[in-house]
């Protein structure tokens with residue numbers, strides 16, 4: 001278990017001081033696939049480097065199983081990193097790269113050789129053991145970097161956007177491969193990405209970061225279905241934002257009045273506001289079109305965009321703003337509605353998410 | 358259609374081959390002047406020196422065109438003036454030995470100072486590196502003699518260093534540093550240091566410092582990172598720097614002359630002596646060629662040793 005407690009990192013000083021991490025607190029559980037997700041520059045790498053020991057936090061504490069990590073030098077921490085650029089040693093072979101950590105730990109030669117063999121099998125690189133790292137493809141380099149970091153059996157593996165340099169197909173394969181490795185080794189993975197889809201498919205839990213702070217932590221489903229605030233809802237997936245008025249709130253249950261005057265039950269995020277104007281988020285695929293007069297929000301149909309798997313209906317609401325409804329396509333079902341038709345948007349009680357801000 | 362399809366690639370290939378031939382001819386033409394200068398300017402004088410080393414010295418310098426092996430004999434041996442016995446030329450050999458020893462020591466000193474300096478500069482923020490490099494290079498724009506005199510000013514008996522030590526009462530008589538091997542060593546290390554720093558810096562600048570982090574991450578200590586990751590990858594710079602310092606040191610003239618005086622002569626000074634007061638041009642020529650051979654043998658040994666380590670290191 002890694003406990004990161006109120007960690008702050010300020011780069012530079014005085015006038016050009018920059019707060020890369022701002023009182024970040026998070027607990028990462030044993031054997032978890034934990035993802036740090038956020039836009040570029042939000043501090044993901046910095047947080048990872050704090051755990052690895054390459055960045056000293058300005059304030060806060062980091063412990064692993066109760067042990068204070070900040071007192072340990074990087075080479076004393078039972079933590080290994082898969083670097084974004086892989087950082088493979090160009091003067092060593094694939095096998096020598098993988099064995100380096102074990103060798104530095106002072107493991108006997110026999111054990112090093114055996115573990116390197118196992119690791120080569122694990123990442124399916126046995127045939128290329130004696131190649132230089134410059135003589136293998138990007139995907140293979142990625143696997144070597146992974147094997148090199150896994151070989152010393154760290155308690156925690158840190159992965160900094162390890163898949164971002166790979167092309168689409170390879171990335172999909174490696175996502176599954178990483179999941180497999182994580183469950184086979186039982187090592188805690190802390191995975192950094194700016195790709196929301198990657199985060200949603202791979203993680204046990206996700207921490208969404210923005211501007212040096214963690215905005216929400218939860219399971220992929222939690223984060224997707226119940227974004228706590230506008231940034232999270234906007235960053236992950238597509239979302240419709242509706243202006244509404246919060247009437248009552250009781251734990252997670254809230255009652256809101258939409259701009260059309262209709263009242264409906266919605267979910268409230270923890271620590272949300274009391275009564276008054278709020279924003280309600282609704283995922284496009286959680287809403288549907290209804291004949292005029294039946295739904296919640298009347299409007300006029302704008303663009304209808306066909307995407308193969310689904311169709312997007314852009315509805316210009318009478319109350320102002322645009323609402324997108326996404327509907328999965330069925331075979332040979334022509335769309336009868338067209339631009340300019342009067343329609344109404346509807347969604348069920350509890351679907352709308354009242355945002356914190 | 359089939360005709361065009363089958364003939365076109367052939368003619369294209371012909372065209373490409375013709376262009377390549379043309380390119381080769383142009384390149385040969387462009388290289389010709391440089392090659393001519395290299396061949397005549399480098400091998401011409403060398404040839405003259407070689408010929409002179411097999412001639413008889415003239416009475417007032419110069420040579421008499423009469424074949425003789427005496428100069429080569431005298432490089433290594435001498436005939437006792439009274440007993441006519443042949444013995445090793447101790448004086449010559451000790452000068453050669455001193456040259457090699459001081460050159461090696463200078464190279465090591467430059468390496469010990471130059472490596473951390475290059476590392477320091479290469480790890481500065483990109484914008485300030487040029488400034489640091491400038492500090493290294495500026496002395497290079499100054500005349501060699503002036504730089505040597507500057508060192509002399511520092512270490513002579515009434516110089517900065519001794520005055521300071523005497524002034525604060527650490528010693529009461531100045532330490533004799535001038536006209537010692539130590540003085541020659543300090544002078545040569547100072548003069549040739551940039552030649553060590555520049556190539557090491559060049560390979561360090563290309564060095565990917567994320568590899569250092571990867572090393573620390575994989576439980577390597579500072580020393581292990583230096584030995585297993587940094588050194589193997591900047592070795593080309595270290596090799597180049599060592600050669601660039603060692604070779605001119607072997608032939609150094611000004612610095613040992615000014616700082617070492619007559620007692621601590623090096624090969625360069627001794628060769629000059631033969632062409633000057635010694636009036637023995639053939640001996641000077643033979644000594645110069647001996648120096649050349651020493652340099653070449655040393656280089657071959659060094660490159661071999663470095664190459665072997667490469668094979669071992671990379672298994």
Ligand SMILES: Nc1ncnc2c1ncn2[C@@H]1O[C@H](COP(=O)(O)OP(=O)(O)O)[C@@H](O)[C@H]1O
Pocket residue numbers: 011012018020038039040041042043044045046047
């Ligand atoms: N060593 C540093 N010195 C100054 N600023 C830094 C340093 N490292 C990172 N930063 C800044 O901190 C912010 C967060 O960087 P980073 O953690 O790399 O973001 P991410 O990995 O999420 O893209 C960026 O604005 C970056 O410019």
Ligand SMILES: [Mg+2]
Pocket residue numbers: 044045160161
């Ligand atoms: Mg990053």
